[in-house]
Amino acid sequence: MAAAASVKPVEVCVKAATGAPDIVGDCPFCQRVLLTLEEKKVPYELKLINLDNKPDWFLAISPEGKVPVFKANDDKWVPDSDVITQIIEENYPNPSLVTPQEYSSVGSKIFSSFVKFLKSKDPNDGSEQALLDELHALDEHLKAHGPYVNGENISAVDLNLAPKLFHLEIALDHFKGWKIPENLTYVHAYMKLLFNRESFIKTKAAEEHVVAGWAPKVNA
Ligand SMILES: N[C@@H](CCC(=O)N[C@@H](CS)C(=O)NCC(=O)O)C(=O)O
Numbered sequence: 001m002a003a004a005a006s007v008k009p010v011e012v013c014v015k016a017a018t019g020a021p022d023i024v025g026d027c028p029f030c031q032r033v034l035l036t037l038e039e040k041k042v043p044y045e046l047k048l049i050n051l052d053n054k055p056d057w058f059l060a061i062s063p064e065g066k067v068p069v070f071k072a073n074d075d076k077w078v079p080d081s082d083v084i085t086q087i088i089e090e091n092y093p094n095p096s097l098v099t100p101q102e103y104s105s106v107g108s109k110i111f112s113s114f115v116k117f118l119k120s121k122d123p124n125d126g127s128e129q130a131l132l133d134e135l136h137a138l139d140e141h142l143k144a145h146g147p148y149v150n151g152e153n154i155s156a157v158d159l160n161l162a163p164k165l166f167h168l169e170i171a172l173d174h175f176k177g178w179k180i181p182e183n184l185t186y187v188h189a190y191m192k193l194l195f196n197r198e199s200f201i202k203t204k205a206a207e208e209h210v211v212a213g214w215a216p217k218v219n220a
Pocket residue numbers: 015026027028029051065066067068079080081082
């Protein structure tokens with residue numbers, strides 16, 4: 001007889017919202033993991049971690065004190081969203097979220113460019129242009145291959161980018177009154193597609209928590 005599929009949910013520690021310990025907080029790496037689980041319909045148990053007051057049991061399983069950490073059906077806790085999403089893909093191959101190698105780094109510099117621009121206090125340091133260049137490159141890619149990075153079907157690279165674009169849109173508007181240029185129509189359509197997915201709506205942080213999360217970094 002074939003072994004019954006395990007019904008035991010996997011476990012994942014994610015950031016709790018600042019000041020709201022019972023709801024999911026504003027960590028894009030955590031949301032990436034949750035999106036992967038949601039898209040594959042893998043049952044999971046959430047453990048919300050207050051990063052301002054990390055419990056001892058959490059520090060024991062995540063010595064660096066970082067979220068996300070993930071436990072599959074063995075007893076080993078694993079950190080890092082790159083590693084975690086890879087394990088989820090291996091353990092739950094259907095539906096496949098594998099992004100073809102040639103597209104796996106599309107948009108990969110957007111998040112670091114966004115953070116640099118967000119923190120920048122010098123309008124002439126080139127950080128705005130660097131971000132625009134990355135967004136233009138994504139727009140061109142989507143124009144040629146979209147609506148998702150790998151065409152008709154969502155894949156891992158989209159689930160990595162979605163929370164980062166969400167943070168970018170909220171934080172740059174709030175702190176700099178900056179918006180993604182309207183002529184980047186493929187990027188706008190892409191974001192709408194991503195943010196309207198059931199998986200995204202279910203796992204996203206509230207805007208006020210995204211703003212609160214970036215505030216100390218912007219004002220540093
Ligand atoms: N490379 C890691 C980054 C994880 C990360 O930086 N997580 C942040 C929250 S967004 C964290 O746990 N920081 C520890 C802290 O704030 O104390 C991944 O992809 O999972």
